[in-house]
Amino acid sequence: xxxxxxxxxxxxxxxxxxxxxxxxxxxxxxxxxxxxxxxxxxxxxxxxxxxxxxxxxxxxxxxxxxxxxxxxxxxxxxxxxxxxxxxxxxxxxxxxxxxxxxxxxxxxxxxxxxxxxxxxxxxxxxxxxxxxxxxxxxxxxxxxxxxxxxxxxxxxxxxxxxxxxxxxxxxxxxxxxxxxxxxxxxxxxxxxxxxxxxxxxxxxxxxxxxxxxxxxxxxxxxx
Amino acid sequence: xxxxxxxxxxxxxxxxxxxxxxxxxxxxxxxxxxxxxxxxxxxxxxxxxxxxxxxxxxxxxxxxxxxxxxxxxxxxxxxxxxxxxxxxxxxxxxxxxxxxxxxxxxxxxxxxxxxxxxxxxxxxxxxxxxxxxxxxxxxxxxxxxxxxxxxxxxxxxxxxxxxxxxxxxxxxxxxxxxxxxxxxxxxxxxxxxxxxxxxxxxxxxxxxxxxxxxxxx
Numbered sequence: 001x002x003x004x005x006x007x008x009x010x011x012x013x014x015x016x017x018x019x020x021x022x023x024x025x026x027x028x029x030x031x032x033x034x035x036x037x038x039x040x041x042x043x044x045x046x047x048x049x050x051x052x053x054x055x056x057x058x059x060x061x062x063x064x065x066x067x068x069x070x071x072x073x074x075x076x077x078x079x080x081x082x083x084x085x086x087x088x089x090x091x092x093x094x095x096x097x098x099x100x101x102x103x104x105x106x107x108x109x110x111x112x113x114x115x116x117x118x119x120x121x122x123x124x125x126x127x128x129x130x131x132x133x134x135x136x137x138x139x140x141x142x143x144x145x146x147x148x149x150x151x152x153x154x155x156x157x158x159x160x161x162x163x164x165x166x167x168x169x170x171x172x173x174x175x176x177x178x179x180x181x182x183x184x185x186x187x188x189x190x191x192x193x194x195x196x197x198x199x200x201x202x203x204x205x206x207x208x209x210x211x212x213x214x215x216x217x218x219x220x221x222x223x
Numbered sequence: 224x225x226x227x228x229x230x231x232x233x234x235x236x237x238x239x240x241x242x243x244x245x246x247x248x249x250x251x252x253x254x255x256x257x258x259x260x261x262x263x264x265x266x267x268x269x270x271x272x273x274x275x276x277x278x279x280x281x282x283x284x285x286x287x288x289x290x291x292x293x294x295x296x297x298x299x300x301x302x303x304x305x306x307x308x309x310x311x312x313x314x315x316x317x318x319x320x321x322x323x324x325x326x327x328x329x330x331x332x333x334x335x336x337x338x339x340x341x342x343x344x345x346x347x348x349x350x351x352x353x354x355x356x357x358x359x360x361x362x363x364x365x366x367x368x369x370x371x372x373x374x375x376x377x378x379x380x381x382x383x384x385x386x387x388x389x390x391x392x393x394x395x396x397x398x399x400x401x402x403x404x405x406x407x408x409x410x411x412x413x414x415x416x417x418x419x420x421x422x423x424x425x426x427x428x429x430x431x432x433x434x435x436x437x438x439x440x
Contacts, residue, residue, distance in 0.1 A: 066381035076408030159289035186299035
């Protein structure tokens, strides 16, 4: 077999245009699901049974279903149930946000659990308001536990965006697939795509290293 | 919007055949991956630099790639090398490649959790390496490995759905075939979702049984 990268000269621009969909999808999902994940994490750890049990049940359901099935449901079922029109990119964002919120919610809940009990007791004893103590005391201490799994699930999300092609989002892998069918050059095309994913992952690893420096293991913010 | 369960009953044989393929794919992946990933994990812990480097490179490269891209490699790439295999075998090969890398990391964490003193004691006693691994290291690592191992199994059973995108007619693709045939999405996708949840629940039950058996005295 000969290895001929010139296929990237002709098909490259077409494949790289898919990077737009890939990145919009990734950014949309990560930005929207981050606050939702914090709320889910708080609900999972809530003292009130009315918050905790529905959150636990939903989390178990959503995490038990493959993301591909969730995408199909978001694309084929959601518009019928809600009686709205949705393009495939919106449906993909909606489906992944749903999935990611509960995955990340569990990560946040685990982080909250890692904060020593004495901290909660001290907050109650000092009579600090709930929101401020959460922002100033609990979350900063939970951060070192939350960041590593949070980043590694974000990397899963980078790779998960490839699934959106199944509901018609023309992201990078879908376009690469079309180029493979057109040129019958799978190795050259897929290796190029692999390198691009490696670069996106490298950015996330850099982000993790930066944020781990920012929140050291004692939960102090360093300048 | 109505939910018509009779649709599922009518499509039962096709859906069951899809479910069967999903289960076989999952079992084949896990059976092949378990010993392979243990070898990779041991290689990563090896004192021989080239061996641990090679294993580390394999694990990190594979984990940076989407599963779908790797399945495209085995699905399109192998035939262009002149190796013709069925879609099922291509998907199986790709999934084994990926799951071995992830599972190796899970198992490595378990092996590393065994106290350092155990390694030193084995060295001091001159215990042969293979016997040390089999008699000392693995029995102590098993209870720690158990949780991550079964978590990975649940991730894998859900990941088999991606094989539907490379022409394997498993549960997801059987359900989607009925969706395109009947234009009724809710019934078949709900069936698929419930089937996956039941499979994960079943794995969780197996985990509970195994975990009780491997507990250290």
